[in-house]
Amino acid sequence: MAINFADSCLINRMRYYIELSPDDESLLMELEKDEVSFRSRRRLNLSNYPTHLFIVKSGWLYSYTDLDEKRRQVLRIHYPGDVVGLTEIAMQEPFSEMRTVSDVVLCPFPKSRMDEIFIQSPRLTALIFSLGMLDQVVLLDRLKMMNRAHAANRVAHFFLEIKARLKVHTADPGNATFDMPLTQEVIGDAIGLTNVSISNAIRRLEADNLLSSERKTVTIHDEEKLKAMVDFQDRHFKIDTSWFPHK
Amino acid sequence: MAINFADSCLINRMRYYIELSPDDESLLMELEKDEVSFRSRRRLNLSNYPTHLFIVKSGWLYSYTDLDEKRRQVLRIHYPGDVVGLTEIAMQEPFSEMRTVSDVVLCPFPKSRMDEIFIQSPRLTALIFSLGMLDQVVLLDRLKMMNRAHAANRVAHFFLEIKARLKVHTADPGNATFDMPLTQEVIGDAIGLTNVSISNAIRRLEADNLLSSERKTVTIHDEEKLKAMVDFQDRHFKIDTSWFPHK
DNA sequence: CGATATCTTGATTATGCTCAACGACAGTGG
DNA sequence: CCACTGTCGTTGAGCATAATCAAGATATCG
Numbered sequence: 001m002a003i004n005f006a007d008s009c010l011i012n013r014m015r016y017y018i019e020l021s022p023d024d025e026s027l028l029m030e031l032e033k034d035e036v037s038f039r040s041r042r043r044l045n046l047s048n049y050p051t052h053l054f055i056v057k058s059g060w061l062y063s064y065t066d067l068d069e070k071r072r073q074v075l076r077i078h079y080p081g082d083v084v085g086l087t088e089i090a091m092q093e094p095f096s097e098m099r100t101v102s103d104v105v106l107c108p109f110p111k112s113r114m115d116e117i118f119i120q121s122p123r124l125t126a127l128i129f130s131l132g133m134l135d136q137v138v139l140l141d142r143l144k145m146m147n148r149a150h151a152a153n154r155v156a157h158f159f160l161e162i163k164a165r166l167k168v169h170t171a172d173p174g175n176a177t178f179d180m181p182l183t184q185e186v187i188g189d190a191i192g193l194t195n196v197s198i199s200n201a202i203r204r205l206e207a208d209n210l211l212s213s214e215r216k217t218v219t220i221h222d223e224e225k226l227k228a229m230v231d232f233q234d235r236h237f238k239i240d241t242s243w244f245p246h247k
Numbered sequence: 248m249a250i251n252f253a254d255s256c257l258i259n260r261m262r263y264y265i266e267l268s269p270d271d272e273s274l275l276m277e278l279e280k281d282e283v284s285f286r287s288r289r290r291l292n293l294s295n296y297p298t299h300l301f302i303v304k305s306g307w308l309y310s311y312t313d314l315d316e317k318r319r320q321v322l323r324i325h326y327p328g329d330v331v332g333l334t335e336i337a338m339q340e341p342f343s344e345m346r347t348v349s350d351v352v353l354c355p356f357p358k359s360r361m362d363e364i365f366i367q368s369p370r371l372t373a374l375i376f377s378l379g380m381l382d383q384v385v386l387l388d389r390l391k392m393m394n395r396a397h398a399a400n401r402v403a404h405f406f407l408e409i410k411a412r413l414k415v416h417t418a419d420p421g422n423a424t425f426d427m428p429l430t431q432e433v434i435g436d437a438i439g440l441t442n443v444s445i446s447n448a449i450r451r452l453e454a455d456n457l458l459s460s461e462r463k464t465v466t467i468h469d470e471e472k473l474k475a476m477v478d479f480q481d482r483h484f485k486i487d488t489s490w491f492p493h494k
Numbered sequence: 495c496g497a498t499a500t501c502t503t504g505a506t507t508a509t510g511c512t513c514a515a516c517g518a519c520a521g522t523g524g
Numbered sequence: 525c526c527a528c529t530g531t532c533g534t535t536g537a538g539c540a541t542a543a544t545c546a547a548g549a550t551a552t553c554g
Contacts, residue, residue, distance in 0.1 A: 051490070065391065067478075073391040087384060090377035090486040095384065111490040118369040118376075119492055125365045125372060130337035132379055137334060137342065139386050144312065144320040146393050147439030151510070183532065192394030197510055199534060231314075239337040243298070243358040245366055398542070430500065444542055446502060462551085 008032055009081030009169060010055050016168055017127060018241055024124050027117055031055055032107040044098040052108040053085035059104030060181055063096040064189065074190035077101075077162065077182070081169040086132060089114070101181045122245040130239055137235050146192050149230065151201040154191045157230040159211065159218050164234040177219040255279055256328030256416060257302050263415055264374060265488055271371050274364055278302055279354040291345040299355040300332040306351030307428055310343040311436065321437035324409065324429070328416040333379060336361070348428045369492040377486055384482050393439050396477065398448040401438045404477040406458065406465050415483040424466040 011028050014020055020028070032055055038044060044061070046052070056078050063084070064074045075096055078084050088095060089111060118125050138161065145157045159180070167174050182190075184198040193201070202213050210226050212219045220226060258275050261267055267275070279302055285291060291308070293299070303325050310331070311321045322343055325331050335342060336358060365372050385408065392404045406427070414421050429437075431445040440448070449460050457473050459466045467473060 067391065067395050071395055073387075073394055075387050075390075087380050087387070090381045091384065091482075092485060092487045095480070111487075114376075115369065115373070115490065115492045118365075118372045122362065122365040126362070129361075129365075129376060129379070132376070132383075133334050134337040136379070136383050136386065137338065139383065139390070140320075140322050140334070143322075143386070143390055143393065144314065146390065147320055148314050148318055185532080194511060195533080196512085196535090199532095200510090203534080233342070235338075238339060240339045240358075243362065245362045432500080441543060442501080443503090443544085446500095447542090450502080 009057065010083070013081040013169055014124075014127060017131075017239055018123065018244065020124075021121075024121050027121060027124060030116075031109045031113060032057065034108055036106050036108060038100050038104045038106070040100055040103050042100050044100065046094070046098065049108050050094075051111050053083055053089070053111060053114075054106040054108050056080050056082045056084060057105040057107055060101040061098055061104050062101060062182075062186065062190075063098050065096050072189050073192075074186055077190070079165060079169045087135075101186070126244040127241070130241070134235055134239060141233065141235070142191070145230070151193055151197045152204050153230045154193065155187070155198060155201040156205060156210065156226050157232055158187060158191050159220070160223075160227060160230065160232045163218075163220065164236050168236045176221070176223070177217055179216065180213065180218045181216050256304065257330070259418075260328040260416055261371075261374060264378075264486060265370070265491065267371075268368075271368050274368060274371060277363075278356045278360060279304065281355055283353050283355060285347050285351045285353065287347055287350050289347050291347065293341070293345065296355050297341075298358050300330055300336070300358060300361075301353040301355050303327050303329045303331060304352040304354055307348040308345055308351050309348060309429075309433065309437075310345050312343050319436050320439075321433055324437070326412060326416045330375075334382075348433070373491040374488070377488070381482055381486060388480065388482070389438070392477070398440055398444045399451050400477045401440065402434070402445060402448040403452060403457065403473050404479055405434060405438050406467070407470075407474060407477065407479045410465075410467065410470075411481045411483050423468070423470070424464055426463065427460065427465045428463050 008029065010032070011020065011025060014024075014028065035057065038059075038061075040059075058080050060077065060079060061084070062074050062077045064072045066072045076087070084098070084106070117128065141157075141161070145154050149157065162180070163174075163178055166178055183195075184202075185195040187193075188195045188198045202211075205211050206213070209221055210229075211221055226232070255276065257279070258267065258272060261271075261275065282304065285306075285308075287306075305327050307324065307326060308331070309321050309324045311319045313319045323334070331345070331353070364375065388404075388408070392401050396404065409427070410421075410425055413425055430442075431449075432442040434440075435442045435445045453459050456468055457476075458468055473479070
């Protein structure tokens with residue numbers, strides 16, 4: 001019955017940043033008691049969970065909103081160790097829909113469970129708050145690229161961000177090659193381009209020998225050069241925990 | 248010596264959403280003990296406050312990052328009642344710069360003061376957390392407009408967002424006319440257009456009799472029509488507080 | 495009042511969009 | 525095992541929106 005700590009991506013991710021007390025770990029494990037599985041490439045019907053948040057236990061999924069009949073905005077890509085729904089915690093009605101990219105296992109828990117964390121662990125609260133704010137910074141980075149960068153640079157930045165996130169969220173050792181199960185259409189809807197432009201951009205990046213992409217994987221050939229080219233900052237690698245409560 | 252509650256935009260804004268206990272109010276008032284003033288249209292030098300956050304007591308300012316020599320991305324507009332710097336709380340180094348739009352009074356307080364709130368008031372913590380997440384939703388709305396909407400719609404959406412925010416942040420009764428001290432260049436840098444395009448877009452909106460803009464004010468002529476046109480949602484008006492801790 | 499910042503308007507250019515057709519591939523069922 | 529289907533990625537032609545460059549008009553500040 002005891003959950004192995006190593007099984008929880010969320011706990012591993014939290015541990016990446018701070019030391020967790022046994023109490024903190026129990027609090028987090030409590031959130032992953034239940035599991036629900038979803039098949040690949042399905043729209044999630046979460047009407048059974050109107051006031052729940054979800055921890056991603058395995059698989060990729062993304063949230064989006066429709067704009068008109070043919071266009072949509074992909075808001076966020078979710079990886080194992082993410083908490084899905086935090087962004088919407090203040091909303092009375094859901095404002096986004098979800099789709100799975102691969103087979104996915106989610107752990108639903110009610111919003112009100114956040115209370116217990118807020119009440120029992122100021123230190124964990126500070127970390128969750130910080131990670132939420134960090135997501136905002138990542139969003140601002142994306143906004144910046146959308147507004148000002150050309151297609152190829154947007155795509156390169158998008159891939160670098162995914163690589164940086166995978167490194168913290170999973171046991172990824174940081175290899176040059178990593179999984180990219182998203183279709184070009186989804187990437188386009190995320191960074192504001194059409195699938196056609198994504199295709200052209202990737203081919204241009206390949207021609208310049210900066211990266212290559214085949215069969216749902218991406219290989220970064222010269223990470224430093226690429227980072228410099230798009231002014232990429234890894235927001236996940238290190239955060240400021242110096243001000244956290246000590247308890 | 249006693250601060251009048253009504254003097255604090257932040258407390259007023261918080262009160263808009265939940266009832267504050269006397270302890271909560273003291274916690275918040277503690278944050279506004281110090282004041283620093285800045286002149287209009289200045290770049291803020293905050294190197295004296297490397298680990299501080301700021302409550303905006305009066306005036307408008309904005310944060311931005313430079314992209315290249317000639318372009319920058321305006322990240323956020325800050326109004327009275329905002330907490331500036333929350334987004335960067337997890338960053339070890341500042342990632343944005345600030346400029347005042349009008350004369351501004353800020354109340355600086357150290358990051359670590361957030362601890363006291365986390366430790367002493369889970370209810371206030373829940374509210375601050377929710378408002379942070381709400382900012383993310385607003386950011387996602389903006390991202391959506393940037394990626395998919397044409398110039399005029401972006402500008403209209405931007406104005407509607409400001410109007411909605413002013414209503415909650417200040418004692419603004421929701422008049423059709425409101426202050427808009429930002430230059431067209433700043434607006435452009437915020438929503439990813441050049442000053443030229445902003446000018447054209449505003450003139451088109453005026454020609455269509457949807458709004459008018461003169462001398463640093465904007466008047467919305469048909470708010471409902473405009474909201475429908477750009478699919479605007481007011482994220483500030485009402486938030487879900489049902490799950491908050493009661494104490 | 496002069497100096498500067500801001501806004502307006504026009505001509506030209508460029509990037510990405512739309513529309514469209516084709517090829518590669520995976521999954522399905524006969 | 526193979527034809528069938530649908531998704532996904534590639535490539536090309538023409539088009540549209542906003543960028544750039546530039547000059548003139550207006551407003552604002554000291």
